[in-house]
Amino acid sequence: MCFHRRSGVVMETHTQDLIREAEAAALVGLAPKSLANMRSRGGGPPYIRLSRTAIRYSRRALTDWLKERTVHPGGAA
Template sequence: MQTQTNPDYFDRLIDEKEAASYLCYSVRALQNWRVRGGGPHFIKVSGRSVRYTRRDLQKWIAAKRVANTGAEPTK
């Protein structure tokens, strides 16, 4: 298993199943975000093949961080 000590860990392309697991969301949620917007950046490898990087997933997570329930996530 690769760990964060591997320099390739955050930039290696991962499939939507692994990305969903990393985010603790369903694959269906990722698919919906790709259509509607609001999800993490993704790479469209071909017509039916989508990949993510952990770096993009981490950026998306950081943008959703708030200090309290009245705060808006950063854009």
């Protein structure tokens, strides 16, 4: 288990829940380069930087990020 901080919020992540960028991109339907571009602009789903080049994503965080972007036609929340 590890803890990481993003936007002032501490998130708990189980290490077996972590996936590499390519798998994360496939899970959310984007190209890996799109996730990299989002990270460089300070956006996109929460991620964990293990080293300068090693980026991991939590499956749960990706699922939550997708849920936050769900649009309900007609303005229903």
